[in-house]
Amino acid sequence: MPTLYEAPTTKPEKKPIKAHSHTKMTPLTAFAVNPYGVRFETQEADEQVILFLRQHLIVNVPWIALTILFLLAPSILFPLILQSLPAPLPFGYVLVGTLSWYLVTAGFALFNFLHWFFNIYIVTNERVIDIDFQYLLFKRFSQAELERIQDISYTAGGIFATIFHYGNVYIQTAGALPNLEFLAVPRPDKVVEKIRNFMENLPGAI
């Protein structure tokens, strides 16, 4: 009897699953895809961090330059001030003044670093989050569900932004929800592309 149907012996080919490469976090990481070891306050058990962003490292240059100037100032400025005084200042005052200057400089650098370090933008498989360390004892936690995002765009203008490849990402949300802005983030085109891809793969997305 002729064989009418022969069952295939080989299994149908599965679509290759794209391996998720994890990015190792360092204190200066400003752009990380699938970062290792990052958790945030309201993260749910099944929620995964897909993108972790900070402002581009280049935004720190002004305060680093000022810190260097402040560190060099006592050796140049203080002798000039002391010479211009009508009477000599006791050594104790000079010592306390110099130490105070270095302490305040250290505080200035630390505060600016904390400000940069804790201003973060996170994209998870469920939402987009903007955490701001605005000034002392004031933090802002803004978020938008991925399905609530209506439009996403970016701008990258100026000499530094073009050279160092950073820009602003604007996320418009539906209804009365606040819009989110990712300011001076590295590779804004990639950020937009990543978020768009996730929005397209959401259940119910057209």
Place this chain on the structure above:
Amino acid sequence: MTPPIMTIVLTTLKVFTLVGLGLYGVFAAIMIRQEQLMAAVLEEGFEPILRLLTILHFAAAVSLLIFAIIIL
């Protein structure tokens, strides 16, 4: 008897220095608290080092205040 002008100037400078360092100590303490709050928001590996830096900064501010009280 009026004190010499230099004594008035130095006393004023001393008061301003001590008040300034006291206020700076408060600022340093607030920075520690802020770091704790933000570390609770974001868990990452670098927080212990940042906490240590803020504590060292606070310790330096308090030490300098005490040193200024003694020396000035």
